[in-house]
Amino acid sequence: MTAISGVEFLIWLLIAASTIAVLAKYLRIPYTVALVLGGLVLSLLRLPFLSPLQPDQRPHWLTPDVIPILFLPALVFEGSVKIQVRDLLCDWAPLLMLANVGVLLATLVTGYLVHWAIGPPILIAMMFGAIISARDPISVLAIFKDLRMNKRLSVIIEGESLLRVF
Structure with a gap:
């Protein structure tokens, strides 16, 4: 995964999360529940912009240790x-x-x-x-x-x- 495709991937995820947030507000369901449901739907759709999540497409730096290191302090x-x-x-x-x-x-x-x-x-x-x-x-x-x-x-x-x- 190149830097451009990584940035593009993050932009698509932000667009998806923003869309889910608007839908959650419109449907009057908790945002976290809507995110889980939206993630399930996105995983079933197999859209091209989600290809970095496939095991053979994952960048070398994205290891299981990265998630706690990046997100836990925040x-x-x-x-x-x-x-x-x-x-x-x-x-x-x-x-x-x-x-x-x-x-x-x-x-x-x-x-x-x-x-x-x-x-x-x-x-x-x-x-x-x-x-x-x-x-x-x-x-x-x-x-x-x-x-x-x-x-x-x-x-x-x-x-x-x-x-x-x-």
Whole structure:
């Protein structure tokens, strides 16, 4: 993939995301849900501008490590800039409970359920539980914003996410 085709690819993705955003607003569905549905539709269409996503067309620099290196700092920074330290300090107990006990409990429950349902060794099931239980709540926060949920609840979820990253 050349630099021009890479830029062209990103422009097409931005056009697709913008179109999906307009449709989501028109259809009155959450933007994140519309993005998932739009991604599914785009993956089924096999359009020519999506060819860089094919395994044999992928550029050499696009490795699995690039995504966390590029996007994780931006996501953490975006979440930490919007939050007020005063709000975090008011809700320190639920934040610490969710960031520590909540993730540990989710890991254990998920690990045991996977071990019971599918049958891999318990260590593998627990590692799988640890991987999927500590996800970033970006889509949940976007839905909260769309539904105009309580600010305190959003602060607790964003703060828990920030504590989990560090």
